[in-house]
Amino acid sequence: MSELKGACIIGQSGGPSSVINASAYGVIRTALDNGSITQVLGAEHGIKGVLNDRLFDMGLEDPAELELLKYTPSSALGSCRYKIADPDVDDTDYKRILEVFKKHNVRYFFYNGGNDSMDTCNKISKYMMKVGYECRVMGVPKTIDNDLFGTDHCPGFSSAAKYIATSCMEVYQDARVYDTGMVVVMEIMGRHAGWLTAAAALASNAGAGPDLIYVPEVDFDMDKFIADVKRVYAERGNCMVAVSEGIHYADGSFVSEAKTSATDGFGHAQLGGLAAMLADIVKRETGAKVRGIELSLLQRCGAHLASRTDYEESFMAGQAAVENAVAGLTDKMVGFECTREGGKYVCKTKLFDLKDVANTEKKLPLEWINADHNGITQGFIDYCLPLIQGETEMKKVDSLPRFARLKKILAK
Amino acid sequence: MSELKGACIIGQSGGPSSVINASAYGVIRTALDNGSITQVLGAEHGIKGVLNDRLFDMGLEDPAELELLKYTPSSALGSCRYKIADPDVDDTDYKRILEVFKKHNVRYFFYNGGNDSMDTCNKISKYMMKVGYECRVMGVPKTIDNDLFGTDHCPGFSSAAKYIATSCMEVYQDARVYDTGMVVVMEIMGRHAGWLTAAAALASNAGAGPDLIYVPEVDFDMDKFIADVKRVYAERGNCMVAVSEGIHYADGSFVSEAKTSATDGFGHAQLGGLAAMLADIVKRETGAKVRGIELSLLQRCGAHLASRTDYEESFMAGQAAVENAVAGLTDKMVGFECTREGGKYVCKTKLFDLKDVANTEKKLPLEWINADHNGITQGFIDYCLPLIQGETEMKKVDSLPRFARLKKILAK
Numbered sequence: 001m002s003e004l005k006g007a008c009i010i011g012q013s014g015g016p017s018s019v020i021n022a023s024a025y026g027v028i029r030t031a032l033d034n035g036s037i038t039q040v041l042g043a044e045h046g047i048k049g050v051l052n053d054r055l056f057d058m059g060l061e062d063p064a065e066l067e068l069l070k071y072t073p074s075s076a077l078g079s080c081r082y083k084i085a086d087p088d089v090d091d092t093d094y095k096r097i098l099e100v101f102k103k104h105n106v107r108y109f110f111y112n113g114g115n116d117s118m119d120t121c122n123k124i125s126k127y128m129m130k131v132g133y134e135c136r137v138m139g140v141p142k143t144i145d146n147d148l149f150g151t152d153h154c155p156g157f158s159s160a161a162k163y164i165a166t167s168c169m170e171v172y173q174d175a176r177v178y179d180t181g182m183v184v185v186m187e188i189m190g191r192h193a194g195w196l197t198a199a200a201a202l203a204s205n206a207g208a209g210p211d212l213i214y215v216p217e218v219d220f221d222m223d224k225f226i227a228d229v230k231r232v233y234a235e236r237g238n239c240m241v242a243v244s245e246g247i248h249y250a251d252g253s254f255v256s257e258a259k260t261s262a263t264d265g266f267g268h269a270q271l272g273g274l275a276a277m278l279a280d281i282v283k284r285e286t287g288a289k290v291r292g293i294e295l296s297l298l299q300r301c302g303a304h305l306a307s308r309t310d311y312e313e314s315f316m317a318g319q320a321a322v323e324n325a326v327a328g329l330t331d332k333m334v335g336f337e338c339t340r341e342g343g344k345y346v347c348k349t350k351l352f353d354l355k356d357v358a359n360t361e362k363k364l365p366l367e368w369i370n371a372d373h374n375g376i377t378q379g380f381i382d383y384c385l386p387l388i389q390g391e392t393e394m395k396k397v398d399s400l401p402r403f404a405r406l407k408k409i410l411a412k
Numbered sequence: 413m414s415e416l417k418g419a420c421i422i423g424q425s426g427g428p429s430s431v432i433n434a435s436a437y438g439v440i441r442t443a444l445d446n447g448s449i450t451q452v453l454g455a456e457h458g459i460k461g462v463l464n465d466r467l468f469d470m471g472l473e474d475p476a477e478l479e480l481l482k483y484t485p486s487s488a489l490g491s492c493r494y495k496i497a498d499p500d501v502d503d504t505d506y507k508r509i510l511e512v513f514k515k516h517n518v519r520y521f522f523y524n525g526g527n528d529s530m531d532t533c534n535k536i537s538k539y540m541m542k543v544g545y546e547c548r549v550m551g552v553p554k555t556i557d558n559d560l561f562g563t564d565h566c567p568g569f570s571s572a573a574k575y576i577a578t579s580c581m582e583v584y585q586d587a588r589v590y591d592t593g594m595v596v597v598m599e600i601m602g603r604h605a606g607w608l609t610a611a612a613a614l615a616s617n618a619g620a621g622p623d624l625i626y627v628p629e630v631d632f633d634m635d636k637f638i639a640d641v642k643r644v645y646a647e648r649g650n651c652m653v654a655v656s657e658g659i660h661y662a663d664g665s666f667v668s669e670a671k672t673s674a675t676d677g678f679g680h681a682q683l684g685g686l687a688a689m690l691a692d693i694v695k696r697e698t699g700a701k702v703r704g705i706e707l708s709l710l711q712r713c714g715a716h717l718a719s720r721t722d723y724e725e726s727f728m729a730g731q732a733a734v735e736n737a738v739a740g741l742t743d744k745m746v747g748f749e750c751t752r753e754g755g756k757y758v759c760k761t762k763l764f765d766l767k768d769v770a771n772t773e774k775k776l777p778l779e780w781i782n783a784d785h786n787g788i789t790q791g792f793i794d795y796c797l798p799l800i801q802g803e804t805e806m807k808k809v810d811s812l813p814r815f816a817r818l819k820k821i822l823a824k
Contacts, residue, residue: 016589045591074585081590162811166716169813173486174713177428178493179457184709206812273688293708297596301586304578305716307811389811399574399719399801400618401581 004134005036006107008322009050010058011043012075012142013082013113013120017156018163018303019314020112020142021076021404025069026318027110027140028058036326037108041411045078046113047120051093053100057411068404070311071394073303075112076404084120087127094127101128101135104411108136108325112318114143114154118333119358125331138321139333139354142314144300146195149360150352151335155317156300158310158387161199163302164188164295165388168203168210171293172240180289181237183229183282187275187294191246192216194364196299200242201376202384211239216246217364218373220255225278226285228374233286245274304401308390313347320349333357338386345386416546417448418519420734421462422470423455424487424554425494425525425532429568430575430715431726432524432554433488433816437481438730439522439552440470448738453516453823457490458525459532463505465512469823480816482723483806485715488816491525496532499539506539513540513547516823520548520737524730526555526566530745531770537743550733551745551766554726556712558607561772562764563747567729568712570722570799573611575714576600576707577800580615580622583705584652592701593649595641595694599687599706603658604628606776608711612654613788614796623651628658629776630785632667637690638697640786645698657686716813720802725759732761745769750798757798 010027012020024042031037042056043049056077058066069076087094100106111121118139125137141148146157168186175184188197194215203209211232214220232239247255256274275292283290317334324332332351339346368380395402422439424432436454443449454468455461468489470478481488499506512518523533530551537549553560558569580598587596600609606627615621623644626632644651659667668686687704695702729746736744744763751758780792807814 016586048591072585073582075589078591079589165812167710167714169815170485170713170715171709173484173815174428174709177487177491179460179490202812206810207817208815276685276688291709293710294706296705297583297586297703298579298705298710301582302579303582385810391808391811396803398618398797399803400577400614403581403585403620 003036004107004136005038006105007039007041008037008108008110009041009043009055009106010077010110010112011046011049012077012079013046013111013117014079014143015300016074016079017142017144017300018073018159018306019156019311021069021072022311022314023112023140023142023155023318024076025066026315027322028066030319030322032059034322034326039104039411041104041106042077046080046082047084048080048082049078050100051096053103055104055411056408060409061406065404065406068395068402070315071303071306071392072403073301076406083116084123087123091127094124097124098131098133101133107134110138110140110321112140112142114145115148115359115361118354122331122354122358125354136325136330138325138330139357140317140321141333141335144196145190145193147193147361147363148335149357149362152338152347153336153387155310155314157195159302159306160196160299161202161384162307162388163299163305164196164199165202165209166305167295168200168242169206169208172203172208175240175291176238181233182289182291183233183239183279183286184241185275185278185282185290185292186210186240186242187245187273187292188242189295189299190216190244192361192363194244197242197244198364198368198376198380199384201380202388205381209240210242211236212241212374213376214243214247214374215364215369216244216248217366218369219250220247226281229282230286233288243274243278304392304394306392307388308392309387311392316349324351340382340386415448416519416548417450418517419451419453420449420520420522421453421455421467421518422489422522422524423458423461424489424491425458425523425529426491426555427712428486428491429554429556429712430485430571430718431568431723433481433484434723434726435524435552435554435567435730436488437478438727439734440478442731442734444471446734446738449520451516451823453518454489458492458494459496460492460494461490462512463508465515467516467823468820472821473818477816477818480807480814482727483715483718483804484815485713488818495528496535499535503539506536509536510540510543510545513545519546522550522552522733524552524554526557527560527771527773530560530766534743534766534770537766548737548742550737550742551769552729552733553745553747556608557602557605559605559773559775560747561769561774564750564759565748565799567722567726569607571715571718572608572711573614573796574719574800575711575717576608576611577614577621578717579707580612580654581618581620584615584620587652587703588650593645594701594703595645595651595691595698596653597687597690597694597702597704598622598652598654599657599685599704600654601707601711602628602656604773606656609654609656610776610780610788610792611796613792614800617793621652622654623648624653624786625788626655626659626786627776627781628656628660629778630781631662632659638693641694642698645700655686655690716804716806718804719800720804721799723804728761736763752794752798
């Protein structure tokens with residue numbers, strides 16, 4: 001494969017994570033240091049920044065600030081949720097992207113995101129091949145949801161898992177302090193996959209976590225849930241529950257969106273989410289003191305509690321994307337292949353075809369959900385525990401985070 | 413003052429904090445090492461443990477486990493919210509306490525809590541003096557609310573403040589990642605005092621925090637709030653708001669409890685708290701994407717993010733309680749006297765009369781609230797920043813917290 005000289009673009013897309021910028025930094029740092037790449041451009045708000053020709057010259061940034069990206073949560077370049085059209089139906093966007101690529105002599109395109117982003121990558125890659133414009137395209141995965149096909153796990157998941165497990169352990173201590181019992185419902189992200197909610201089981205495994213865990217891979221049954229909580233509360237005097245935001249009834253309807261006639265005689269949807277709703281139902285059914293806690297955005301931006309394993313792997317994914325692209329590969333997503341034999345965890349990057357990854361969702365394996373559908377088995381603990389290891393090295397000033405401050409100078 | 417030999421009791425009361433156990437450890441460790449104290453008893457669930465003669469022999473605990481109390485959130489001995497009667501009206505409880513004190517030859521009583529706990533302390537102290545039973549009583553302060561009279565600040569506040577500031581900084585990064593704007597409402601504890609909510613201003617001071625802050629020391633005006641948010645959102649494209657759970661209208665009614673006819677035509681109180689309610693109102697008024705986040709229990713048990721200053725001072729308060737009691741002092745609360753001259757922070761313990769502390773609430777000074785009643789001034793930053801300094805030394809196993817595991821063996 002002959003050397004391909006030109007600029008590269010790095011863009012970020014979808015919901016952010018604690019370590020998505022570590023991946024971006026992996027791309028940026030490696031690309032800046034690579035002789036084949038003539039300019040490193042950061043797209044403002046993902047593919048929208050390409051369409052609008054809003055591209056920052058990353059070479060003009062202070063290297064020390066760039067390095068702080070490793071510990072800066074959320075997408076530093078800005079994100080988007082723009083769904084690109086099917087090029088066979090409407091190729092307007094693609095023509096514009098080609099125009100911008102040509103203007104800046106862009107020969108490398110790195111896109112940092114989840115399922116939809118890999119789809120965007122795949123479509124751009126195909127279009128460029130079709131029109132004969134040489135450009136190597138690499139997906140760099142990111143999703144706290146951990147639902148990307150092929151890869152052992154996704155950058156971002158591990159840090160969110162660590163945040164969830166730690167927070168559950170702390171709340172567990174707090175929620176059983178009085179001589180009267182309490183039922184706590186923790187609401188955790190995951191619309192379709194239960195990976196993040198399963199991470200609450202790491203807290204239980206450490207002796208201070210949920211008694212009951214409900215994930216969206218199996219149908220939710222309100223009567224069984226109430227019976228489960230009543231049983232645990234009667235036996236232990238307290239009960240801690242973790243639920244995925246995406247739990248749903250057998251008919252597929254989300255529990256969070258159900259018109260709960262029980263809670264409101266007029267059938268109004270309740271504000272405040274699933275945790276508050278379930279806590280209210282438990283309160284009426286058991287008379288127990290209750291507390292609904294929604295981890296909300298906190299779980300995906302809690303970089304102060306990031307996993308060192310996660311941010312090192314996230315950086316490694318970005319680095320591998322650049323190295324493989326320069327070596328001639330294209331139309332791939334960087335993923336991880338891991339072994340955990342004998343308790344020894346080894347993680348290596350591996351390339352996956354973008355067409356296989358795009359729009360495929362990987363769910364929590366059913367064998368990691370217990371027979372009662374209210375708990376998580378040891379298999380998941382063995383899978384997840386290595387991922388959360390190691391502490392962050394977040395830079396602080398006055399004991400508060402010092403996030404990266406980019407100049408964001410537009411490329412000429 | 414002659415030496416007083418006998419057992420001591422340490423009890424914990426009220427809502428827990430990240431460092432209340434650091435104070436308990438300060439008492440326990442110092443008392444175990446003191447020749448005048450013959451036995452160290454931990455009361456199960458505060459004063460209730462005394463009334464029920466449920467007293468743990470702390471000398472039988474593993475010293476290494478006891479030391480882990482420094483980084484274990486929540487009240488390790490168990491807490492209560494038992495309001496003791498006025499002894500002039502009903503002295504049943506006091507007679508029972510005296511009986512238990514005599515049984516174990518208790519000559520030192522240390523009570524670790526907030527306003528109500530200091531009142532309990534004060535009443536017990538007075539009763540023992542009245543009946544001529546020599547027992548030295550010391551209050552060891554604890555409250556994330558920071559509302560105790562006299563002392564510069566309260567153990568527990570600083571760590572909660574650090575959790576709030578850090579979380580606001582991280583959410584700030586997350587909430588402005590898209591090219592479309594968002595309004596985020598952070599709900600922070602504090603029913604009557606705005607200290608904790610003011611701590612969100614530390615995030616703003618560090619360049620990534622709320623644009624607007626509302627505390628309960630001043631009346632809340634919904635129309636002004638909506639106008640404030642609209643203005644900031646129009647100017648900056650995003651808006652982050654921090655509110656105390658205790659904000660109230662001019663007539664004293666809590667905003668959280670208001671029948672919001674605007675949100676529900678049938679006048680039902682909404683579930684899910686204040687953040688969700690305000691976010692919903694903002695959404696209807698501005699059309700912006702909104703998110704309500706309640707920090708809930710997380711802010712008071714987030715020991716992984718504790719302030720080192722806080723847990724060192726909390727330990728010091730427990731230690732000072734024992735040392736002063738053994739030296740002959742009684743009927744006091746240990747507090748802090750601090751200086752911040754020239755940016756140099758010095759904190760020393762100081763004793764306050766229990767009668768002055770009991771049931772008095774210290775509010776956020778009005779000069780630290782801006783003229784518009786929607787922000788916090790530099791005076792508070794200068795006061796609070798020294799308190800959050802230094803990182804926790806929490807022990808971890810497999811990168812998750814390793815909390816103290818006490819044997820809790822009842823004293824004979």
